[in-house]
Amino acid sequence: MLDTARAVPTPEGIELTLRLAGPFARAIAWFIDLGIRAGLLILLSFILLALGRAALGVILIAFFLLEWFYPVLCEVYWGGATPGKKAFDLVVLNDNGTPVTWSTSMIRNLLRAVDFLPFLNGFGFISMLLNREFKRLGDIVAGTVVVYRETKRTHFSLPKEMPLPPPISLSLSEQRAIIGFGERIQQLTPQRAGELAELAQPVVGKAQGDAATKRLLQVANFLIGRK
């Protein structure tokens, strides 16, 4: 298993796999959020200054809320991610895979004051590089983790071919490799698929290019159990 996958044991006795998000995606997401906060503040300032004198106080309150509560409200009420994170399909979850609650989100965001030191999230970035689960200091204390949200992707199924038993006996990992090839073939060009298929020389024999691809797909169909 890749080391950016985090296994979460559940009470049902299985392990869920969460894909951890690295520091660079999170850094860019933070910059995007910074831009959004600045934009909102400027917009609000324009609207309020046009309305009157009391505007300055409201702008200061808005600045305060945007600085400390913008991420908390997004994480608790808007599906676990700020707009910057959503741009990268990131989501904040508790260590056990459940969505964050108020106190967890507050802890993680109040400690941004420490993560921000010495400048531009220095401590936070170093913490993410050193920690095995890419956690910054706020994440470590709050017990949260930032993972990639599983997006709806098209489910690539094996193209149907006439099943053909393999000429040699195959180990389990080799069988998985051949089935995996079949499932990913729609993402490859025919030339590339042919190149890859030719590598499985014991299975496809002397076939080249498209013929090799077809032969390997037939074996895959057999392995997966199609009749």
Added chain:
Amino acid sequence: MKQEQFEALYRSRWNEFSEWLKIAKNKKSHEPLPFPISEFPHRYRVLCQDLALARDRQYSAELCEQLNQWVLSGHQLFYQNKSNEKNKILDFIFGGFAELVRQEAKFVVTGLGLFFVPLITLMIVMQFSPDFIYYLMPPDRVRDMESMYSPENRVLGRARQASTDITMFGFYIYNNIKIGFQTFAGGLLFGIGAIFFLLANGIIIGSIAGHLTHVGYITTFYSFVAGHSALELTAIGLCGAAGLKLGFALIAPGQLSRGQALRQAAQQAVRIVYGAGGMLFIAAFIEAFWSSSRIIPPSVKYAVGIALWVLLICYFLFAGRRRGTG
């Protein structure tokens, strides 16, 4: 069993489950659920078993990914913690906060001590050695302070050119609550950040108070700060206490690992910060709308200030105590 047979056998119940998830997550949807909620736990466990089988038999990565996705969604729906927020907030205000402060008495006393002792010390020092303030801040700032509280002012406090009460309200919220949050967060650096902020703020406030007392602006200064001093000063001390709790968990985690001790401490410490933040919000309100007004006579302000101090102390000593339990 081969993967194709496995999928053919269970595809229908997977489809029902994914359909159920889609409808359940979309709050506005009025479509009927494929199966009633009472069946969800059993179906979720069956799906977990399917995932375990697929992984054990090393079926293709696509199938395992898909099942993992469904199980994760089911897990989140099943185990998410959506407690009743409103009741908890009311409980907290009407006694929970006081109880928490009493529970963390060690840290609270240390935090308040680190803040008030320098404050009062500096106030006394200022009376005997008035030039000491120039060690701490430049003469311009001292003059600014004096001009804010000089008896000729129309509006007390930070009288800026075109400021209104709401502007000052916004400023106090932004400034004071930020100081509180930073003091708390500084506690993560093994408590040193919290100690630094507490000492620094205590010294500065004490020296300013002492200097203004020495110069003779007693009525203006004390009638200004009387109203909000109880809430604001105590709140800063409490934020420091919360920060100290974090730092202490790092230094002396006891039987737990440092990470575990930190997480446990943070859950309690952040609740102290909630309460302190609320206190600072109310203090900002008082400071902006009540303290700076010159219409209200100083004796009224003193009375209200003392009353608030007494109320606050009574709250933290007595609120939230349950009768009859040990």
